[in-house]
Amino acid sequence: MTIVKELINKSYYQTIINKNKTGQPIQVLGEMYMNEKENEIPDFSSIRFAQGEIYFLSKDYEAAIFKWENVLNENLKPWAQKNIADAHFELNLLELAADIYKAVETDSEVLNMEVFLQLFSLYKKLGKLEDAADIIKNAVNLNPDYSCVTDNAREFFEEYKDWGNAVELAINEAIRTKSLSWFAVVEGYVERGLTINIEPSYFSEALVTLFTIDKFRFERLATALWDSYKQSDYYFQWLKEINHLLHNNSLEGSYIWKMFPTRFKETLDELISGRYLIKDFTEIIQNHFANWMKIFSDSEPLSCSAGIMAWNEFFPSQLDASLVSEAENVMKSSSRDLNGLDDGKRLFESIKKWANEEGLLHELSLFVKPMMEDSNLEELSSSKLLYILKKAIGFLIDKKVEMENAIIGNINLNDELLVKIGGIHHQLNDMEESKGEVFATSFEIVKNQWIQKLMVKIPETLRNCSDMVTVDSDFGRLHVELNEEMNRRIKDYMENTAMMDFENAIQRWLADCEEEFKSSQVYLNELSDSLNNICDEKEIELNCDFKVLDDWKRDMDRLTRGIVLFEKENIMLRNTPAQLLLKSAGKLFGTLSKNKEKLHSTYKNFIENADYSQTAQSIIQPFLQQLDLFERSIERDIRMFFSNPFEVLNRTSEEAQRNIEQNKESLQYMRENPEIFRDPLTLFELKIRQYELMYSMDEAISGQVFTER
Numbered sequence: 001m002t003i004v005k006e007l008i009n010k011s012y013y014q015t016i017i018n019k020n021k022t023g024q025p026i027q028v029l030g031e032m033y034m035n036e037k038e039n040e041i042p043d044f045s046s047i048r049f050a051q052g053e054i055y056f057l058s059k060d061y062e063a064a065i066f067k068w069e070n071v072l073n074e075n076l077k078p079w080a081q082k083n084i085a086d087a088h089f090e091l092n093l094l095e096l097a098a099d100i101y102k103a104v105e106t107d108s109e110v111l112n113m114e115v116f117l118q119l120f121s122l123y124k125k126l127g128k129l130e131d132a133a134d135i136i137k138n139a140v141n142l143n144p145d146y147s148c149v150t151d152n153a154r155e156f157f158e159e160y161k162d163w164g165n166a167v168e169l170a171i172n173e174a175i176r177t178k179s180l181s182w183f184a185v186v187e188g189y190v191e192r193g194l195t196i197n198i199e200p201s202y203f204s205e206a207l208v209t210l211f212t213i214d215k216f217r218f219e220r221l222a223t224a225l226w227d228s229y230k231q232s233d234y235y236f237q238w239l240k241e242i243n244h245l246l247h248n249n250s251l252e253g254s255y256i257w258k259m260f261p262t263r264f265k266e267t268l269d270e271l272i273s274g275r276y277l278i279k280d281f282t283e284i285i286q287n288h289f290a291n292w293m294k295i296f297s298d299s300e301p302l303s304c305s306a307g308i309m310a311w312n313e314f315f316p317s318q319l320d321a322s323l324v325s326e327a328e329n330v331m332k333s334s335s336r337d338l339n340g341l342d343d344g345k346r347l348f349e350s351i352k353k354w355a356n357e358e359g360l361l362h363e364l365s366l367f368v369k370p371m372m373e374d375s376n377l378e379e380l381s382s383s384k385l386l387y388i389l390k391k392a393i394g395f396l397i398d399k400k401v402e403m404e405n406a407i408i409g410n411i412n413l414n415d416e417l418l419v420k421i422g423g424i425h426h427q428l429n430d431m432e433e434s435k436g437e438v439f440a441t442s443f444e445i446v447k448n449q450w451i452q453k454l455m456v457k458i459p460e461t462l463r464n465c466s467d468m469v470t471v472d473s474d475f476g477r478l479h480v481e482l483n484e485e486m487n488r489r490i491k492d493y494m495e496n497t498a499m500m501d502f503e504n505a506i507q508r509w510l511a512d513c514e515e516e517f518k519s520s521q522v523y524l525n526e527l528s529d530s531l532n533n534i535c536d537e538k539e540i541e542l543n544c545d546f547k548v549l550d551d552w553k554r555d556m557d558r559l560t561r562g563i564v565l566f567e568k569e570n571i572m573l574r575n576t577p578a579q580l581l582l583k584s585a586g587k588l589f590g591t592l593s594k595n596k597e598k599l600h601s602t603y604k605n606f607i608e609n610a611d612y613s614q615t616a617q618s619i620i621q622p623f624l625q626q627l628d629l630f631e632r633s634i635e636r637d638i639r640m641f642f643s644n645p646f647e648v649l650n651r652t653s654e655e656a657q658r659n660i661e662q663n664k665e666s667l668q669y670m671r672e673n674p675e676i677f678r679d680p681l682t683l684f685e686l687k688i689r690q691y692e693l694m695y696s697m698d699e700a701i702s703g704q705v706f707t708e709r
Helices: 004-009 025-037 045-057 061-069 077-090 094-103 109-126 129-142 149-159 163-177 180-191 200-213 215-229 235-247 260-271 278-295 301-314 321-333 341-357 361-372 382-468 478-534 547-564 577-589 593-609 613-641 643-672 675-695
Strands: none
Touching: 004 109, 025 045, 045 061, 045 077, 061 077, 077 094, 077 109, 094 109, 109 129, 109 149, 129 149, 129 163, 149 163, 163 180, 163 200, 180 200, 180 215, 200 215, 200 235, 215 235, 215 260, 235 278, 260 278, 260 301, 278 301, 278 321, 278 675, 301 321, 301 675, 341 361, 341 382, 341 675, 361 382, 382 478, 382 593, 382 613, 382 643, 382 675, 478 547, 478 613, 547 613, 613 643, 643 675
């Protein structure tokens, strides 16, 4: 078909209306329809298709759909189906429209492109952004030259920040079209940091393409990628990629490189700044030097060739002999700059930065200060500064050995500390156990002696109450009076004698305990000193909890106050047979004088010979319970007294164990990865050698390639 444009714009009707016909298109098409009916085999497809267009343009979408549904012509039918979907789109029946679009079957690339673009618009309207992205990518893949399709795709990806697809589109179009405008789009994405997570090899074909088109734009894009990857984990992959690319493409020619010479020099300076390990960039160094030699500007041949020769001295056979020979020839033909002070100062700052990261800056400053002879960097000559830097590096190399020895010493110290702590821990256990037994036993003795004395003195006091019984006593009430007097005398005894005995005995016991506690603390202080002699960086204090003693004093004080508050005992008012008999006899015969003598004798004999042990136990029992409770808590309180020393020992032991493990890990890491400390210093040495070659230090200096350590 040659009327594709009309089909796209829905102006097909204009191609079938006879130009000699006048009137409205819908009227003319109606007449054509009636005329076609007169034919033996009428074909209404083109007329119906055209009528559908007129109805569509008049926004009578339902009529348009009806006409297009009846188009049977095999060429027009797919377009009619697409137009039916367009009508549903206009009616906002989007899901139905999408189904109809997807059902269109055609070999026409143009029709497929139109369907893709309509679906793209539909999916955007529905908010189905993933579907929209897929369909516009299909359109671009089918025919990227189709009107505005790549521009639409780029606009969509950028609007919705779909940077992965945006970059892919720009790269593919830049390679396909070789258009500098698309390369500019790629460069813009790179500068905005949108490509930082894409592997460098992804850009290789685009870079090679741009290299053949415009070397200045190639430099700009490569430099943008260089800056971007410098901040990512892909940096060394990028360096490998760009050096490989340049190595495989001819760098000779009339083009004067504007950005690369400085970039190659800065990159080499960075690689050997001490920030990276040598193994990280050994693979790229040959191509890096080789490419630099081909592109350096007039101001940099000395730096490049000196770098090659210095590298070859430190790492023989890593560089091609031809490259080293070329560098030697450049060196011979280059004039020397006698002042390398600026380079030396920059290197000095790099060394100080590295020393600071390793915790060695203060020691390094003290080391170099005498060599500075009270002058600042500005007043030093280049040769003097490089000499100082050599000495500084030698000092730092020696420090590595010291660091390893310090770690070993720290491990040994903490091992010694652990052994000492273990011994003290056993001693403390023994001390805690023995003190608990001694204090509990001594308290039990005090308690038992006091209780035994009470068991004697209370009955004795009660028996002495017989002196109240006389012939003239009122035997009818004597038992009541005796009970009152017995309680009074017991109370007096407990308050004024028993209490004082108890207080005196307890005070002696507490004094003995305090002395023992103090003695224990003195001993623990000596043990603390022995621990602090091992680890002199901090004070270990094994302080016991003397609050335990204060608690004991408070408990004993409370107990003595309890003695005063004891309850009255029912001594003579019990209903025992003997007491009932006495009471009854007293009431019956107490008024008869001839019986008083007998009652007097009986009462007195009863009081003096009664068993008061039960009464004594009743009086003692409340105090005995409290004493037993206190006694049972002694060993627990002793553990409390020693709890802090145990905690300190355990904490110090755990810390020492952690220190041992950490130091062993550090030592193992240093021994398994010696390059982490060694490589930066080696590269500093290499840098100094490069400067020596560049600035023609006198033979006495340049010949000392780090032999003075």
